Amino acid sequence: MSNPLYQRDILSISDLSRDDLELVIDTAKKLKEGDGYGLLHKKVIASCFFEPSTRTRLSFEAAVQRLGGSVIGFSDSSTTSAGKKGETLADSAVMISSYADAIVMRHPQEGAARLASEFSSVPVINGGDGSNQHPTQTLLDLFTIAETQGTLEGLKVAFVGDLKYGRTVHSLAQALSLYGCEFIFLAPDELSMPDYICRDLDERGIQYRKSQDLAAAIPECDIVYMTRLQRERFDETEFKQFASAFVLRAEMLFGAKDNMRVMHPLPRVDEIEVAVDRTPYAYYFEQAKNGVYARQALLALVLNEEVTL
Amino acid sequence: MSNKTLSIQAIEFGTVIDHIEAGKGAEILKLLGEYIEGVPVTVGFNLHTQSGRLKDLIKLEGVILSEDVADGVSLLSPGASLNIIEDFKVAQKRSLGIASQITGTFDCLNSNCVSHTEPVVSRFSVQADEGDIKLRCHYCEKSFSRDLVAV
Ligand SMILES: [Zn+2]
Numbered sequence: 001m002s003n004p005l006y007q008r009d010i011l012s013i014s015d016l017s018r019d020d021l022e023l024v025i026d027t028a029k030k031l032k033e034g035d036g037y038g039l040l041h042k043k044v045i046a047s048c049f050f051e052p053s054t055r056t057r058l059s060f061e062a063a064v065q066r067l068g069g070s071v072i073g074f075s076d077s078s079t080t081s082a083g084k085k086g087e088t089l090a091d092s093a094v095m096i097s098s099y100a101d102a103i104v105m106r107h108p109q110e111g112a113a114r115l116a117s118e119f120s121s122v123p124v125i126n127g128g129d130g131s132n133q134h135p136t137q138t139l140l141d142l143f144t145i146a147e148t149q150g151t152l153e154g155l156k157v158a159f160v161g162d163l164k165y166g167r168t169v170h171s172l173a174q175a176l177s178l179y180g181c182e183f184i185f186l187a188p189d190e191l192s193m194p195d196y197i198c199r200d201l202d203e204r205g206i207q208y209r210k211s212q213d214l215a216a217a218i219p220e221c222d223i224v225y226m227t228r229l230q231r232e233r234f235d236e237t238e239f240k241q242f243a244s245a246f247v248l249r250a251e252m253l254f255g256a257k258d259n260m261r262v263m264h265p266l267p268r269v270d271e272i273e274v275a276v277d278r279t280p281y282a283y284y285f286e287q288a289k290n291g292v293y294a295r296q297a298l299l300a301l302v303l304n305e306e307v308t309l
Numbered sequence: 310m311s312n313k314t315l316s317i318q319a320i321e322f323g324t325v326i327d328h329i330e331a332g333k334g335a336e337i338l339k340l341l342g343e344y345i346e347g348v349p350v351t352v353g354f355n356l357h358t359q360s361g362r363l364k365d366l367i368k369l370e371g372v373i374l375s376e377d378v379a380d381g382v383s384l385l386s387p388g389a390s391l392n393i394i395e396d397f398k399v400a401q402k403r404s405l406g407i408a409s410q411i412t413g414t415f416d417c418l419n420s421n422c423v424s425h426t427e428p429v430v431s432r433f434s435v436q437a438d439e440g441d442i443k444l445r446c447h448y449c450e451k452s453f454s455r456d457l458v459a460v
Binding site: 012088107108109115130131132 | 419421426427428446447449450451
């Protein structure tokens with residue numbers, strides 16, 4: 001029997017069941033411990049970045065190469081016919097899928113990956129479509145949480161910073177709600193978690209509260225998930241005020257639980273003080289590294305009926 | 310000739326959209342748009358129903374409304390009914406309810422949605438949300454209230 005992700009499009013985290021998520025996490029764990037070279041033997045992956053995203057692209061391309069596959073593609077569509085000559089994404093997807101065994105794509109418009117998947121003859125993996133979805137970020141976050149806590153079940157997770165516009169935190173909160181986690185949302189009122197997400201959590205019976213006191217929340221938490229406060233959304237005095245309230249400083253970590261880890265999707269600007277990096281709680285660089293394992297796991301599962309490690 | 314016979318004057322073959330919520334008839338006509346180009350259309354606004362309420366009514370001669378368009382109409386006036394007329398008789402009558410999927414009749418409200426620039430028809434799933442009816446775009450996954458949908 002083939003694995004449930006074999007030849008599947010990976011477009012939105014909500015398309016994945018609990019079993020699917022656990023399969024990816026489990027496979028990522030094995031790949032981190034062992035060696036998956038050869039799992040993409042003779043496979044060609046098209047890495048199509050219609051807008052630049054160096055971090056995501058390098059992570060995917062490293063994942064392909066570490067499994068012994070090869071990569072074709074582009075890192076910015078302004079230099080390709082798709083961008084320059086006005087080719088539709090639909091036509092690009094038909095064409096590219098005739099060259100490759102899978103397409104990894106990032107695109108500035110919402111819905112682009114789903115649309116491409118309707119025209120592509122090979123699986124499409126969404127590496128970000130505008131402000132909509134970025135499922136591999138959520139997968140690497142889940143893998144990192146499972147790795148540091150030994151479980152996803154019943155954890156207490158604080159989300160800090162821009163919770164209004166951050167699709168990363170929306171997707172992660174929704175995924176963790178499958179595991180009965182409890183949330184603390186720490187954000188300025190202007191950037192608080194949107195109502196539609198909160199309603200969704202209410203419907204699932206998930207416990208959460210909103211707070212503006214980061215230091216007080218830390219001792220309760222298993223995971224503190226930091227995000228970037230975008231300076232351009234505020235005037236200077238406002239920003240200073242928020243920054244002092246929602247910047248993680250090393251002295252706030254006294255009293256944290258031993259198992260607590262600080263995560264951040266990176267790039268960090270100044271919402272985590274550099275001194276935090278030297279504490280045992282900092283896990284954001286390891287989290288970025290885990291991105292390669294999570295993407296390796298996904299590619300291996302999508303392109304192999306069976307993955308034995 | 311009484312007022313009543315005037316407003317429901319018989320057609321030989323076609324579609325009667327009846328029991329449209331009063332005031333929604335104009336929006337539905339706009340939705341029908343090019344679909345009814347060259348088609349004889351009779352319209353009644355603010356007609357009295359037997360129960361004393363007001364309704365709008367639209368008769369299309371010579372066309373049977375497609376499912377997709379009927380779904381669009383259902384979203385604007387869920388209480389409307391669709392009568393297919395053959396040989397001056399009602400051959401089929403159904404109340405519309407609210408379709409679970411709407412295809413091709415409305416544009417996505419998200420201006421950055423890929424459906425605007427690609428060769429595809431718009432697709433929405435319809436969700437009831439605390440008395441409001443919401444459309445969720447198949448592509449960009451954004452949801453918005455039915456009331457915001459421009460016809
Ligand atoms: Zn849309």
